[in-house]
Amino acid sequence: MYYIPNFITEEEEKSIRHQIPANRWITLSARRLQAHPTTLSPKTSTLVLPTSPSPSSAPASSPLPAWLSAPILPRLAALSLFPASMSPNHCLINEYAPGQGIMAHEDGAAYHPFVATVSLASPIVLEVSGKQPQQQQQQQQRWRVLQEPRSLLLTTGAAYTETLHGISDGVQVDEGLDGAGVANWGLLGDRVVFEREGGRSTRATRVSLTFRRVRRVRHLGGSVLVQGRRT
Numbered sequence: 001m002y003y004i005p006n007f008i009t010e011e012e013e014k015s016i017r018h019q020i021p022a023n024r025w026i027t028l029s030a031r032r033l034q035a036h037p038t039t040l041s042p043k044t045s046t047l048v049l050p051t052s053p054s055p056s057s058a059p060a061s062s063p064l065p066a067w068l069s070a071p072i073l074p075r076l077a078a079l080s081l082f083p084a085s086m087s088p089n090h091c092l093i094n095e096y097a098p099g100q101g102i103m104a105h106e107d108g109a110a111y112h113p114f115v116a117t118v119s120l121a122s123p124i125v126l127e128v129s130g131k132q133p134q135q136q137q138q139q140q141q142r143w144r145v146l147q148e149p150r151s152l153l154l155t156t157g158a159a160y161t162e163t164l165h166g167i168s169d170g171v172q173v174d175e176g177l178d179g180a181g182v183a184n185w186g187l188l189g190d191r192v193v194f195e196r197e198g199g200r201s202t203r204a205t206r207v208s209l210t211f212r213r214v215r216r217v218r219h220l221g222g223s224v225l226v227q228g229r230r231t
């Protein structure tokens with residue numbers, strides 16, 4: 001995992017939050033979410049796009065809306081952690097009210113093994129654990145990753161394939177936020193925020209943007225549209 005504080009500015013954070021469409025939310029019992037450019041088809045995990053693929057000579061275009069892709073995608077590309085051809089083509093936006101979370105899970109094989117998470121609005125602790133069978137849970141490795149607003153967390157390699165991640169629910173105040181309890185303590189942008197509160201952080205609404213590269217993409221190209229007009 002790579003943690004980079006202040007990956008976006010406060011203005012960019014505000015602008016992105018402002019442009020999240022209010023009519024795209026899917027409300028779940030413990031959070032709400034929306035997918036851009038669209039949800040994957042459920043059986044085949046395919047991203048179906050209305051446009052033709054751009055010719056291979058053209059600069060890689062993103063199916064993500066501009067308010068999500070700029071400035072995040074070029075800044076991600078500049079980290080050189082994945083080739084340009086692997087630039088994210090999908091973004092899930094999750095919103096958690098205080099006390100809401102997401103159960104431990106892995107993101108799975110529908111995506112190339114990296115996810116870039118940009119956090120907005122409020123800090124949150126991501127609980128990461130090794131994928132051990134049930135009987136070995138005592139020895140399970142666990143890490144707590146503190147995600148500050150405007151930070152980037154990049155999960156790839158074994159962190160993507162060999163761990164589960166989640167956010168505890170029913171918690172209004174995250175505690176134990178110090179050098180011993182937080183894996184990325186030394187990388188935080190502003191530790192003082194947490195030190196001042198004695199290692200506590202009262203949750204407020206937090207929004208995450210999770211950028212990924214979907215493996216299976218189907219383009220509904222020109223011929224499909226022409227057929228549509230003929231019928």
Ligand SMILES: O=C(O)CCC(=O)C(=O)O
Nearest residue numbers: 092094102107117208210
């Ligand atoms: O909100 C987060 O940081 C985690 C979201 C997540 O795990 C997911 O969308 O798969």
Ligand SMILES: [Fe+2]
Nearest residue numbers: 105106107165
């Ligand atoms: Fe996830």
